[in-house]
Amino acid sequence: MKSKLTMLYGAAWVVWTCGVADSYPRPPNVLVFLADDLGIGDLGCYGNSTINTPNIDRLATEGVKLTHHLAAAPFCTPSRAAMLTGRYPARYGLVYKAPVLAPVIVHAASRAALPLDEVTLGSALAAANYTTALIGKWHLGMYCDWMGRSCPGPLKHGFQSFFGIPVTLFQEFRGPHPFWIFKLDEPRFQGLAVTWLVTVLTLLVAWKKRTVRFSVLFSFAVITNFLLFLVWFVFAHISENDDCVWHMSPWMHRFLNSMLLRDDVVVEKPIQLDGLSQRLAQESREFLAAHANDDRPFFLFHSFPHVHTPMFSAPYRAGVSKHGRYGDNVEEMDESLGVVLDALKEYGLEDNTLVYFTSDQGGHLEAIDHDGQRIGGHNGRFKGGKGQGGSEGGIRVPGIFRWPGHLPSGVTIDTPTSLMDLLPTVLSLANLPSLPQLVPSAADKELDGVDISELLIHGKQPEGHRVFLHHCAQYIHAIRLVTELHVYKMHVAKYKWSPGSTQCGWGYNTACLCFGEEFVTDISSEPELYDLVKDPFEEGQPIDPSTQEYIRVVRSLQNYLKQWHHRVRYAPSQLANVAEIMWRPWLQPQFPF
Ligand SMILES: *[C@@H]1O[C@H](CO)[C@@H](O)[C@H](O)[C@H]1NC(C)=O
Ligand SMILES: *[C@@H]1O[C@H](CO)[C@@H](O)[C@H](O)[C@H]1NC(C)=O
Secondary structure, three states, X not given: OHHHHHHHHHHHHHHHHHHOOOOOOOOOXXXXXXXXXXXXXXXXXXOOOOOOOHXXXXXXXXXXXXXXXXXXXXXXXXXXXXXXXXXXXXXXXXXXXXXXXXXOOOOOOOOOOOOOOOOOHHHHHHHOOOEEEEEEEOOOOOOOOHHHOOOOHHHHHOOOEEEEEOOOOOHHHOOOOOOOOOXXXXXXXXXXXXXXXXXXXXXXXXXXXXOOOHHHHHHHHHHHHHHHHHHHHHHHHHOOOOOOEOOEOHHHHHHHHOOEEEOOEEEEOOOOOOOHHHHHHHHHHHHHHHHOOOOOOEEEEEEOOOOOOOOOOOHHHOOOOOOHHHHHHHXXXXXXXXXXHHHHHHOOOHHHEEEEEEEOOOOOXXXXXXXXXXXXXXXXXXXXXXXXXXXXXXXXXXXXXEOOOOOOOOEEEOOOEEHHHHHHHHHHHOOOOOHHHHOHHHHHOOOOOOOOHHHHHHOOOOOOOEEEEEEEOOEEEEEEEEOOOOEEEEEOEEEOOOOOOOOOOOOOOOOOOOOOOOOEEEOOOOOEEEEOOOOOOOOOOOOOOOOHHHHHHHHHHHHHHHHHHHHOOOOOOOOOOHHHHOOXXXXXXXXXX
């Protein structure tokens, strides 16, 4: 493995040193592409021979491809927060824990959010005089004010402009959904129907007997019907029942959360899904056109709604791939990335723009559409997927860096790296001041990501050992130790997969949860240990617990964990706090419409 790498480097070095230009007058632009729920096995450049992703593949041949790139969490909100801040999301409570089941921010009108004292890549680059923009999905809290007149969301975290999705796409956004729901086989709807009948009969009798004046009767009828309507509405749309995820019916969910914002105001509701990918790409093109000749560099964060559920595509892209609707979505995302990269080239920005591509977590194995078609990603031979922070398939994602003339091209790096490395690495590659110099309030924020610029440029593995913690919600399920010759992975929790699979059942809102007897077995008293250099897919037997190797490594990692918990205090979980995640009608963007 090592020698192959060295050879590749030799070749790349020649190409690279010939291409070095004189120093640039301004720091490089930064363009970050983030895919949603894309599996590492979904791309041509990561070995998928039947999917068509020419643009991402080209990015990989022109840049550095990371094969051991790790998300800090297996769900959107925490993983994105970690990528933008360089810090584990448990540090600031953007994770869930038992017993509340909201692994991500669910409503635009809730309080849960990336705390304002966290420093993102957006704030850092804005402090370095970059023009910053987010186009696409945010999902880190909207900070709406009274009646949602302003929902600044990303504008509070260093992005000077925003066009996109405040929370995330939910399967429920594919409407229409019934508003009038009467389930007369359920006791509470029966009770409601009986109450209504009794009320109507009473009114009729009272009217017939002329005991009360008509106006009194009429007011009584209006008030009781209104109250009964409210109770019905709660039963049908916002209380716990089979059709309600996170206490909202599909109709309600779409009504409350399917919208596009420009900066801090709603501009479209509900989202017109088909063609959204093309509109976002067009928006990014326009951003590039507008800032191509600026004196200041720019940071554009293009955050794809694809390939999260629901599936959607422009009519001309539907049915094009060999892999059903999911494949169409992957290929449409690739096309959009191509459109933005073409614009970079067209405006002469290619050589002075650092491009990064990744996915927030692994493919969602359980996801199926209403008709039973699979609509989740493919994590190659890695086990598990989205939702499982300790399983490789949940966190091992694509990662590509390209910066012509500054980073080698066509190089593959197998050294473990993290999405959290983005912030320190960008600052270093762009030769900017350190984070606390740019943003003094960041001085007390310990980063979990490291600067991997030397690794990207020279293939030089960082000195010493590196440890990665793999959280699932607030719990650590696995820990990885990278030494010069080994990549050990120690599991302290195990998922209870459905037999013959590495997933937990089927359903677009289904995933293995991070706690609970039904989902996880605690094996911290006898952890399982693998060496991923010898067994990258964890297919063989774990290392024998009686060996010296096991005893040495497990003991040292257990010590590490003990010290970690002693030293690092996690903030209270926001996503396990009903008051933080619940829908607050008075924060609803542009309430009531
Ligand atoms: C390629 O990706 C598709 C879509 O996720 C998947 O169904 C297929 O199994 C993958 N093929 C290979 C060879 O990895
Ligand atoms: C940003 O611009 C200000 C004002 O022009 C300047 O003082 C500051 O040094 C710049 N910061 C960086 C990091 O270039």
